[in-house]
Amino acid sequence: MKLVTAVIKPFKLEEVREALSGLGVSGITVTEVKGFGRQKGHTELYRGAEYTVDFLPKTKLEIGVDDGQLDEVVNTIISTAQTGKIGDGKIFVTELVNAIRIRTGEAGAEAL
Amino acid sequence: MKLVTAVIKPFKLEEVREALSGLGVSGITVTEVKGFGRQKGHTELYRGAEYTVDFLPKTKLEIGVDDGQLDEVVNTIISTAQTGKIGDGKIFVTELVNAIRIRTGEAGAEAL
Amino acid sequence: MKLVTAVIKPFKLEEVREALSGLGVSGITVTEVKGFGRQKGHTELYRGAEYTVDFLPKTKLEIGVDDGQLDEVVNTIISTAQTGKIGDGKIFVTELVNAIRIRTGEAGAEAL
Amino acid sequence: MEQLLELSYALDTFYFLMSGALVMWMAAGFSMLEAGMVRAKNTAEILTKNISLFAIACIAYMLVGYNIMYPAEAVSQYWPGISFLLGADNTTEAVTAGGDDAPYYSGMSDFFFQVVFVATAMSIVSGAVAERMKLWAFLTFALVFTAFIYPLQGFWKWGGGFLQESGFSDFAGSGVVHMCGAAAALAGVLLLGARRGKYGADGSVKPMPGANMPLATLGTFILWMGWFGFNGGSELKISNVEEANAVALIFVNTNLAAAGGVVAALLTVRLIWGKADLTMALNGALAGLVAITAEPLTPTPLLATLFGGLGGVLVVFSIITLDRLKLDDPVGAISVHGVVGILGLLLVPLTNTDANFGSQLLGIAAIFGWTFFASLILWGLLKGIVGIRVSEQEEYEGVDLSECGIEAYPEFTKPGI
Amino acid sequence: MEQLLELSYALDTFYFLMSGALVMWMAAGFSMLEAGMVRAKNTAEILTKNISLFAIACIAYMLVGYNIMYPAEAVSQYWPGISFLLGADNTTEAVTAGGDDAPYYSGMSDFFFQVVFVATAMSIVSGAVAERMKLWAFLTFALVFTAFIYPLQGFWKWGGGFLQESGFSDFAGSGVVHMCGAAAALAGVLLLGARRGKYGADGSVKPMPGANMPLATLGTFILWMGWFGFNGGSELKISNVEEANAVALIFVNTNLAAAGGVVAALLTVRLIWGKADLTMALNGALAGLVAITAEPLTPTPLLATLFGGLGGVLVVFSIITLDRLKLDDPVGAISVHGVVGILGLLLVPLTNTDANFGSQLLGIAAIFGWTFFASLILWGLLKGIVGIRVSEQEEYEGVDLSECGIEAYPEFTKPGI
Amino acid sequence: MEQLLELSYALDTFYFLMSGALVMWMAAGFSMLEAGMVRAKNTAEILTKNISLFAIACIAYMLVGYNIMYPAEAVSQYWPGISFLLGADNTTEAVTAGGDDAPYYSGMSDFFFQVVFVATAMSIVSGAVAERMKLWAFLTFALVFTAFIYPLQGFWKWGGGFLQESGFSDFAGSGVVHMCGAAAALAGVLLLGARRGKYGADGSVKPMPGANMPLATLGTFILWMGWFGFNGGSELKISNVEEANAVALIFVNTNLAAAGGVVAALLTVRLIWGKADLTMALNGALAGLVAITAEPLTPTPLLATLFGGLGGVLVVFSIITLDRLKLDDPVGAISVHGVVGILGLLLVPLTNTDANFGSQLLGIAAIFGWTFFASLILWGLLKGIVGIRVSEQEEYEGVDLSECGIEAYPEFTKPGI
Numbered sequence A, B, C: 001m002k003l004v005t006a007v008i009k010p011f012k013l014e015e016v017r018e019a020l021s022g023l024g025v026s027g028i029t030v031t032e033v034k035g036f037g038r039q040k041g042h043t044e045l046y047r048g049a050e051y052t053v054d055f056l057p058k059t060k061l062e063i064g065v066d067d068g069q070l071d072e073v074v075n076t077i078i079s080t081a082q083t084g085k086i087g088d089g090k091i092f093v094t095e096l097v098n099a100i101r102i103r104t105g106e107a108g109a110e111a112l
Numbered sequence D, E, F: 001m002e003q004l005l006e007l008s009y010a011l012d013t014f015y016f017l018m019s020g021a022l023v024m025w026m027a028a029g030f031s032m033l034e035a036g037m038v039r040a041k042n043t044a045e046i047l048t049k050n051i052s053l054f055a056i057a058c059i060a061y062m063l064v065g066y067n068i069m070y071p072a073e074a075v076s077q078y079w080p081g082i083s084f085l086l087g088a089d090n091t092t093e094a095v096t097a098g099g100d101d102a103p104y105y106s107g108m109s110d111f112f113f114q115v116v117f118v119a120t121a122m123s124i125v126s127g128a129v130a131e132r133m134k135l136w137a138f139l140t141f142a143l144v145f146t147a148f149i150y151p152l153q154g155f156w157k158w159g160g161g162f163l164q165e166s167g168f169s170d171f172a173g174s175g176v177v178h179m180c181g182a183a184a185a186l187a188g189v190l191l192l193g194a195r196r197g198k199y200g201a202d203g204s205v206k207p208m209p210g211a212n213m214p215l216a217t218l219g220t221f222i223l224w225m226g227w228f229g230f231n232g233g234s235e236l237k238i239s240n241v242e243e244a245n246a247v248a249l250i251f252v253n254t255n256l257a258a259a260g261g262v263v264a265a266l267l268t269v270r271l272i273w274g275k276a277d278l279t280m281a282l283n284g285a286l287a288g289l290v291a292i293t294a295e296p297l298t299p300t301p302l303l304a305t306l307f308g309g310l311g312g313v314l315v316v317f318s319i320i321t322l323d324r325l326k327l328d329d330p331v332g333a334i335s336v337h338g339v340v341g342i343l344g345l346l347l348v349p350l351t352n353t354d355a356n357f358g359s360q361l362l363g364i365a366a367i368f369g370w371t372f373f374a375s376l377i378l379w380g381l382l383k384g385i386v387g388i389r390v391s392e393q394e395e396y397e398g399v400d401l402s403e404c405g406i407e408a409y410p411e412f413t414k415p416g417i
Ligand SMILES: Nc1ncnc2c1ncn2[C@@H]1O[C@H](COP(=O)(O)OP(=O)(O)O)[C@@H](O)[C@H]1O
Pocket: A007, A034, A035, A036, A037, A038, A039, A040, A056, A058, A085, A086, A087, A088, A089, A090, C026, C027, C028, C029, C030, C062, C063, C064, C065, C101, C102, C103, C112
């Protein structure tokens, strides 16, 4: 099992969620985050003083997937979250030692 | 060492925290997240237009634990966070390459 | 590749970000979290009733780094985020199976 | 001379209307105060309650309440009889006839001034039962309270009933309006119970901080301002030197009592806990205002300040005590309007030689007794028939979702957290 | 006698000034209502629009608008001619001369009362075009609207133009102020289009909940209070028994119409959807107020309540219908002020025997026709020359950043989410 | 005739009381403005300061301040002597005696009107020292300022002291109230220092955006409305044609000056930075109001608009300049009330032929000098004895926690972030 962590542009969330649902992914955990990267922030102004907002709003998705599903999940995220403009985000994949469903105690692939 | 990531129902946070403290777990990092899963969202209404809120509020716990403590930590989370109703959440376990305490620079199990 | 997850004191964020930029780290994902640990919360009062706030505000950084950069990243975080007072936070390191740049589809070290 | 009488009538009517507009404004004050003192998830509902109860009060009082409170001819000193709708206004002839019996302000302006008082009394209730009471049960209560429960006791005092005859003294309504509202609130709180999680099994009190302190402060300032109409208008006349002086003194005393309440409450909390709890300062201002409402005319400004200060100290201890008794009142309405309302009534004889403690106690007993028991029965009926409390799940998720279907701050907070 | 006339003049002037101050306060009401009903990312901009449009309206009306609306001598019943700035006030001699032609209140107080009306009309527009219209295009529109478009139709009715002659009856401005503002708003919405994402290709309506319900409620209460000045002041005189009675009745009817609107709107949404949508209750209050504004004096209080209730029902259906027609009005301004404004005008003949349906229809057609088409041309010109809509990216990020460079709630929300 | 005098007395008293109520309302305006312009973590504390300073001002002025400012018999033109509490009001006989010396409004109404002015002056201070000053040190300052510092200079002008004799002209208090408050604020800011992190070592200015723009806007509208009482009431009489006309003109000019301030400030920021910074527009409105306050009666409406506009331009540059000088004033109070207050005083001779620049400069020097140095000494004493600044840790966590123990928005923000 793998844990896929994807940082995407916030307005893409709904689209990605639908695409993943289409693949049969049954669960996603979403966090609002701020991203710092190549994409530059913008300048705001307040009472004559300028300041740069370095961190941009991003949305982080965490999805536990079975090894067999990994590639299609990653590819689906790439194809739906991509705008081609800088700041589209990253996908990180880590190994899952275990996954458990709290409600039932089931562990492993059934828990996803 | 393992990193235990648990997604639970928000109102269970206090109970889980106390149970884990009881085990001697000395640190937890908590994030407010939104979960999408089998549990369905609810319908709201605004000026005559209905809409579904798909994402439900969940709370994510991250806990770095020593390998020996892993099982009791996981079991304790299961037993305290469980309501038996859909949406109780998931536990993901990943391997930790290292853990460091910033204050002292200690690494490994002492850092937890 | 490694994923470095650092939990630090919020007011240290800017300093850490600058130090990491100095190392050539090109991306960071930041989450506002609440931490529970050895550092104790404070007591508030509302209409004659006291209560303890157990969870303290912390900031979580996630940084995907190449293996070669790991040590300097970790050391830089330690040296900039350290105040020496309790509650400075933790760094967790996990193995990255893969990293992908959504914009281009590049994978591996180039994606970081 | 006739023109002078007409002009005088016009001035008194205008003064009445302006005072009434200021009291109407208090509805906004209660709304903001309560919206600031509840948690975010119950905010849209408390706002809905506040604007609706004001609307219901206005209609019910127009239909029947006003006639109960001020009957053309009362059946007895205890029972006014029932009639409906509003009568015709004064004719120019009646006014220019002059003499002691001639009307000196518009009857419609009187209705306007009175109707905002009943709405005030009802607004007191909504805060005490906030965060757990069903919306429609509450609005049903509001209808009966404003059509009947409030007007009847109002008749006893201001409509010429037995309390008036007995020498009971209540200038602008520490009893008739404030304690009356608080009595209805207390009955509701007793039948409703505390918010879930408010009191631990070990007797501990869990704070549930209000979501928006600027709103609560704004509400207090609005009420403070509106109170100039509330007390100032209750002089009922301004058109000669003596009356104008009286109204001016009432403004000054009302303002100073509020000021005394703020300072006293703030010092009290500072001495006890070492912090300056803003919500107590706000309650202190209102307590000062309630304390002076029973008699804003006979105290000197210095005494008015002290009376207000007494109210400010009392309200702090009352709020803590009610919490010890597990009487859960999220905004402190019962303490501010009820406990301090009684204080205000008992202070009257100290400066007003026409008043005495016996009559004051009688008035307190009559108003509290009637309002409390009538309300208890009404809340009880509602509880039996439709239920007055939302379900545990609804309370947990917030009544905004279950009752109103909307969130008050959809972008600032996460639902259900 | 002379002193009596002077005193009477002073009272009427003071009554006018107080009424005007209450109407000025409505500017705060519109600001809060609109700020509460838009999303957080567009809040600073709508506030900027509101305070600026008020300022622009005051200056434009002083420079030329007032003279167009109330010309010293009109060129014809259709065209008043143009002149600038304000004239001198009444002399003591003119006042104390007495008689039917003698001025009985200060001309400056009249200007003050009138200028806040034009600002009210303009405030109606800002809500309907919120969240997507460019700031400076909007302010340019405000300038022309308040200097010229509004005053011309105002002249037709209140300045002694052909609508006045035709027997068209509009006491305080359901048509001249409210429907006029709504007509300008409608023209703007048509040329501007809906907010991105508001209407799905499949005809679905996507809700975009307002960010701050307490603010929206506060705004409604402010408007409710200010309306006492709006309608009450429109009697123009209070200084004798008859006039004082009239003003008092207007206060009572205005208040009850609002109350009727709240209750009716709330019951309507409850019956349709089973929830008590607060925003509809707020729109109901305003609808009740607009419905009674065309004639607050001849209905009985009971009828006023019912008329307000009609407004409250109508506004709910109007809001849903406009959404079906994909006319995107974030705050419901077109429904509240336009659709219900027409209702108000058509209700007049039911209680005012001096009015008739023919003249009312003529008035509606003339005011709507002129305002709508003049506004359409003006919006069209602005669209062609500078553009009236912000870019897609700016709309997505919120106009606060692109137009004002600041956020309304920098610590409560995350920009761009 | 006697009845006419009584009625006239009643009208003037009522006019005074309504004006006073509007000025009292400005306390809510300052509270909301300041609460909106500070960061969330310092909001409950600034609210606590505002309501407490108002209360303290009312009590201190009643106890001694009023008598210092308006002594029955002054010791000299520079020193009024000290006495306590309020005297008896006018008798009917004195009023109906008629003649030039007869009192024409209630003395209590005068006190009421005056007391809200001193509270206004003190409210100016709280904004400038926000986010870092200790609560109790501030309240101690408020006590001495309102009991003594303000009343003494008020006596010099309005109480018949040497400034009055010298021909210094300040109609409603651009100097006596606004610049006086700003001078006390400036002294405080100098001893207190800037908020930590506000100014970079490299001279850069770090913005610390206010947390709640709708509140700040509401506050501005409240102040705008209240100013009608502030300036309008300062005519002191309305009961004849000339006075009524004067009050009406003051309303018109006050309103237009504010409008001019908004437009001018908005255009200025637009030209400099290309964005429409709402906070500058709000400061512009207030600057327009301050600019006209020294003389709202002699300018024409057009000139009043221009004077307001001048204020609006000046305030923008003043705010930037103070930041360059590292004088940290989170809400712009020193610029709005101090710098523009001076402008207002210097504009008087342009339209008022009774005024001259020499006397105006003397007045500015005397008021500023006395207030600034007296305040500096008082702040200095407080600094030495109890400290006036919170600790670094407290400032970082927000003064809400350390001073009040509560959060203003517990559910919207995370403490300490
Ligand atoms: N090395 C990294 N570690 C963690 N997060 C990263 C890293 N690089 C980028 N990110 C995240 O991805 C987002 C987008 O990255 P950015 O460099 O701006 O553009 P792009 O994705 O097009 O390369 C960043 O805002 C940040 O949240």
